Amino acid sequence: MNVTVKNKKLDSWIKEAAAMCQPDAIYVCDGTREEYDRMMSKLLASGSAISLTKRSNSYLFRSDPSDVARVEDRTFISTSSKEEAGPTNNWIAPAELKATMRGLYKGCMKGRTMYVIPFSMGPIGSPISKIGVEISDSPYVVVNMHIMTRVSSKVLALLDAGEDFIPCLHSIGAPLPPGQKDVPWPCAPMESKYISHFPEENLIWSYGSGYGGNALLGKKCLALRIASAMARREGWLAEHMLILRLTSPEGKQYHIAAAFPSACGKTNLAMMQPSVKGWKCECIGDDIAWMKVGGDGRLHAINPESGFFGVAPGTSYSTNPMAMDTIGKNVIFTNCALTDDGDAWWEGMTDDVPAHLIDWKGRDWTPESKADAAHPNARFTAHASQCPVICKDWEKPEGVPIDIFIFGGRRGSVVPLVYEAYSWEHGVFLGATAASETTSANIGAVGNLRRDPFAMKPFCGYHMGDYLHHWLAMGERLGSRAPRIFYVNWFRKNGDGKFLWPGFSDNSRVLKWMCERVDGKAGARETPIGLMPREEDLDLAGLSLTPPDMQELMSVNIAEWKAEIPDIEAHFATFGERLPERLKHQLQDLVKRLG
Numbered sequence: 248m249n250v251t252v253k254n255k256k257l258d259s260w261i262k263e264a265a266a267m268c269q270p271d272a273i274y275v276c277d278g279t280r281e282e283y284d285r286m287m288s289k290l291l292a293s294g295s296a297i298s299l300t301k302r303s304n305s306y307l308f309r310s311d312p313s314d315v316a317r318v319e320d321r322t323f324i325s326t327s328s329k330e331e332a333g334p335t336n337n338w339i340a341p342a343e344l345k346a347t348m349r350g351l352y353k354g355c356m357k358g359r360t361m362y363v364i365p366f367s368m369g370p371i372g373s374p375i376s377k378i379g380v381e382i383s384d385s386p387y388v389v390v391n392m393h394i395m396t397r398v399s400s401k402v403l404a405l406l407d408a409g410e411d412f413i414p415c416l417h418s419i420g421a422p423l424p425p426g427q428k429d430v431p432w433p434c435a436p437m438e439s440k441y442i443s444h445f446p447e448e449n450l451i452w453s454y455g456s457g458y459g460g461n462a463l464l465g466k467k468c469l470a471l472r473i474a475s476a477m478a479r480r481e482g483w484l485a486e487h488m489l490i491l492r493l494t495s496p497e498g499k500q501y502h503i504a505a506a507f508p509s510a511c512g513k514t515n516l517a518m519m520q521p522s523v524k525g526w527k528c529e530c531i532g533d534d535i536a537w538m539k540v541g542g543d544g545r546l547h548a549i550n551p552e553s554g555f556f557g558v559a560p561g562t563s564y565s566t567n568p569m570a571m572d573t574i575g576k577n578v579i580f581t582n583c584a585l586t587d588d589g590d591a592w593w594e595g596m597t598d599d600v601p602a603h604l605i606d607w608k609g610r611d612w613t614p615e616s617k618a619d620a621a622h623p624n625a626r627f628t629a630h631a632s633q634c635p636v637i638c639k640d641w642e643k644p645e646g647v648p649i650d651i652f653i654f655g656g657r658r659g660s661v662v663p664l665v666y667e668a669y670s671w672e673h674g675v676f677l678g679a680t681a682a683s684e685t686t687s688a689n690i691g692a693v694g695n696l697r698r699d700p701f702a703m704k705p706f707c708g709y710h711m712g713d714y715l716h717h718w719l720a721m722g723e724r725l726g727s728r729a730p731r732i733f734y735v736n737w738f739r740k741n742g743d744g745k746f747l748w749p750g751f752s753d754n755s756r757v758l759k760w761m762c763e764r765v766d767g768k769a770g771a772r773e774t775p776i777g778l779m780p781r782e783e784d785l786d787l788a789g790l791s792l793t794p795p796d797m798q799e800l801m802s803v804n805i806a807e808w809k810a811e812i813p814d815i816e817a818h819f820a821t822f823g824e825r826l827p828e829r830l831k832h833q834l835q836d837l838v839k840r841l842g
């Protein structure tokens with residue numbers, strides 16, 4: 248080991264993990280640029296990374312074709328009773344799960360180095376921040392953690408001074424026998440992958456995958472699943488939300504936090520450049536928000552991450568120019584295609600499709616090829632400071648005061664562009680019943696409609712019924728200082744399967760209406776599902792949307808909404824006794840309003 252660890256809990260955990268996993272060496276990370284470069288050189292030499300000659304200090308990785316996204320079916324919330332994990336989580340009893348995983352971990356790092364990665368979620372030393380230590384045998388994880396979290400010897404110093412931490416054990420599950428050549432992306436087969444959480448002891452054990460949220464344990468595992476359970480105990484919120492600051496032409500600031508399921512538009516909205524004149528948008532975070540009630544009685548949000556692990560396909564200068572400028576240099580690309588001149592490429596990046604590429608599986612690709620050149624869940628990893636519109640206050644330890652919450656999802660039909668909740672309780676009902684078509688951010692079927700409450704179905708570390716109670720209690724605590732709640736759907740389609748709404752920068756038109764609602768300046772009409780803008784309430788100047796399209800986008804079809812009710816009832820029934828009474832009433836009210 249390269250340093251002496253003074254924190255007793257950390258020292259004994261490292262020793263315990265080493266005895267179990269049997270690595271060839273142990274290395275404690277310091278988060279320096281020099282360390283990053285050294286690690287990347289190793290990854291280049293071993294053939295895991297490809298250097299991109301067209302982009303400064305940028306690299307391409309190709310994962311194993313079986314290891315391309317989060318694995319919700321292999322993700323577990325291991326509480327002492329199954330009931331506590333609730334209906335939205337997979338559960339195995341802690342003793343059984345640990346026994347199984349100890350069996351897998353035994354000798355799993357043979358032939359590899361065990362990296363010890365001390366990191367902070369949130370600014371180092373801030374009272375809102377949490378320290379984690381990830382033990383991993385993946386150098387790819389190390390370089391990504393450098394960007395996504397604050398990896399630093401300063402964190403180790405805090406640990407040495409006795410600070411507590413959340414242990415995050417990770418192995419790709421692929422020991423390397425002596426003399427055997429490594430593969431570019433080692434990992435374990437699906438049935439032995441486990442992404443396990445023990446929220447009662449703030450512990451994470453991940454085995455078998457090297458990809459994204461399965462392996463970068465600060466993100467979904469710590470900052471959402473474990474943090475949501477802590478937040479419930481301690482009276483705050485850990486949410487799958489972007490955070491942005493919108494400034495009106497008059498200079499008034501509004502802070503918005505929005506929860507959309509994976510690959511449903513958070514990164515894009517977080518960096519959106521308004522098409523409405525005079526409005527300015529700045530990014531604070533694109534995936535996770537931690538929120539606490541401040542001394543002013545309002546909810547204040549911080550982004551616990553320090554980088555973006557963003558969906559590449561669909562990202563272009565016309566859809567998300569700020570993301571394109573964020574990824575000009577110092578980027579890790581995973582599962583993108585490779586151009587002949589040494590750049591990354593993906594579907595939707597450019598109007599002209601290159602005549603030849605190497606696809607994400609390493610095969611020759613031409614426009615005639617049937618398969619996508621980039622995997623639909625191909626991602627870029629880039630530091631937040633590289634975003635041209637990162638808000639100057641993005642690292643403020645006290646966070647920003649939230650004015651507006653938005654829930655939403657991807658619905659090709661039924662759900663209109665935007666509506667506002669009648670009350671906090673109604674807003675919680677909208678979050679609780681949110682539904683979205685599944686995406687390739689998870690391994691499994693794509694395009695299946697499912698209820699994804701608060702975009703937290705895969706990320707809530709405890710019983711979802713208790714989570715809903717927690718949100719209702721938060722509303723009571725905030726009272727008149729609670730943010731206003733809205734619901735949006737950018738993804739409604741016409742009969743030809745085309746998106747009705749232009750989206751992206753034009754989403755600012757919807758956000759402007761929300762801000763004006765907060766200020767009591769804009770009108771709305773009552774509908775059975777909520778308050779909706781009349782056409783004159785939305786700023787549609789310069790938008791070429793045909794009146795029939797606009798009408799369809801804003802329509803509430805009573806028969807279609809009535810058809811939603813049995814599904815909502817079935818969804819609510821899964822919460823049993825733990826479904827808040829007030830949400831049952833909200834459902835009854837909706838049924839009444841639908842007539």
Ligand code: GTP
Nearest residue numbers: 509510511512513514515558560561688737750751
């Ligand atoms: P995670 O990182 O998985 O949590 O995803 P995310 O919620 O940040 O989604 P992201 O912003 O990366 O968007 C996912 C996909 O949706 C991309 O292909 C985008 O181009 C597309 N998208 C985002 N916003 C819009 C929009 O307003 N309209 C349309 N039509 N597509 C959008």
Ligand code: SPV
Nearest residue numbers: 317459460466467509688
């Ligand atoms: C998501 O799936 O919501 C992501 C990507 O943000 S991952 O880090 O893989 O969870």
Ligand code: MN
Nearest residue numbers: 487509510534
């Ligand atoms: Mn996400």
